[in-house]
Amino acid sequence: MTGTEPVFEIGGQRYVAGDRVRFPRAGLRWNRDRIYEITEAGPGGITAEADGCRYQLSRGDIAAIGITHADQK
Template sequence: MTGTEPAFEIDGRRYTAGDRVRFPRAATRKDRDRVYEITAAGVDGITAEVDGCTYQLSRSDIGVIGIEHADQK
């Protein structure tokens, strides 16, 4: 990681395309347990994919559902 690629930063953590993440406060257990891959990241939010579906999540969306790298527990 060079630090120059587009990134989304929140709570002192940085997320870029290719990162695998979870959303710990998502509405359903299934959505909390899934591992999503970030396909695009920017100041205002991310685009993430899982099981052939693409989700565009804003900074406020992520504020509600949370975000963490998939290897965190």
């Protein structure tokens, strides 16, 4: 991260485009288990892709479903 990239920050964690993440409180188990790649990040939310699908998630969406880096449990 160069410091000039758009960043999404929540719960003391920072996320930028290229990060691989999980959503631990997503409604369906397979959505909790799969890994998403952030394609865009900004103060208000992120855009993430998985399995050819793109998801735009607001700060409120992410607060509800949680977010962690894919290498964290």
